[in-house]
Structure formats: structure tokens, C-alpha cells
Amino acid sequence: MAIKRKIELFSAGCAPCDETVAMVGRIACKSCAVEVLDMREPAVAARAKAYGVRAVPAVALDGALAACCIGGGPGEAALRAAGIGTPLP
Numbered sequence: 001m002a003i004k005r006k007i008e009l010f011s012a013g014c015a016p017c018d019e020t021v022a023m024v025g026r027i028a029c030k031s032c033a034v035e036v037l038d039m040r041e042p043a044v045a046a047r048a049k050a051y052g053v054r055a056v057p058a059v060a061l062d063g064a065l066a067a068c069c070i071g072g073g074p075g076e077a078a079l080r081a082a083g084i085g086t087p088l089p
Contacts, residue, residue, distance in 0.1 A: 003088050004033040008060040010048045012039045020057035020074050027076060027085040059084075 009024055011017035021036055028034050037044040039056055048058065051065045058069040061082055068078030080086070 003031065005031050005083060005088060006062050007032050007034045007084060009034060009036045010039055010044065010053055010056050010058040010060070011036055012056045014056070017057040020059070023074075023076055024059065024079065024084065027080060029085050029087050031086070031088040032084055
């Protein structure tokens with residue numbers, strides 16, 4: 001059974017969110033299981049709140065908010081540093 005990195009991308013459908021969805025899609029690898037979540041859905045908003053999401057777009061990796069999303073928005077370098085795009089052994 002292949003191990004996957006769980007990537008949850010919280011989006012509200014805005015232009016910056018769409019750019020982040022495209023960026024994550026571009027840098028994700030075969031070890032990445034990407035799920036785009038619509039913040040306009042109450043259950044998604046509740047999950048985001050539990051992670052501490054304060055603004056969108058936001059990315060959670062394996063059940064924790066990515067460090068780049070805690071104080072600012074997601075950037076490619078920070079997401080790559082967090083492991084997105086790096087195959088798991």
C-alpha cells in the first residue's frame with residue numbers, strides 16, 4: 001500500500017485561491033493526495049477553524065496547518081519546504 005501525504009487546500013473560489021490550487025497541482029507529486037475544500041460549505045469551514053485557518057487560501061499537510069499559512073499566505077518555496085512535491089520513500 002502506497003503512503004500518501006494528505007494535502008487539504010481550503011479555498012473560497014477567489015482568484016488567489018485558484019492560483020494556489022493551480023500551484024499545488026503543479027508541484028504535487030505521486031506521494032501527494034490533494035483535496036480542494038470549499039470554505040463556503042459549513043463542514044469545511046468548521047474543519048478549517050479547527051486547524052486555525054484565519055484566511056484563504058490555506059493549506060494543511062497531514063492534519064496540520066502548513067507553517068506558511070499561519071502568519072501569511074501559501075508560497076511555493078514554503079510549500080516545497082514542507083514536503084509538497086517530494087516523493088515519500
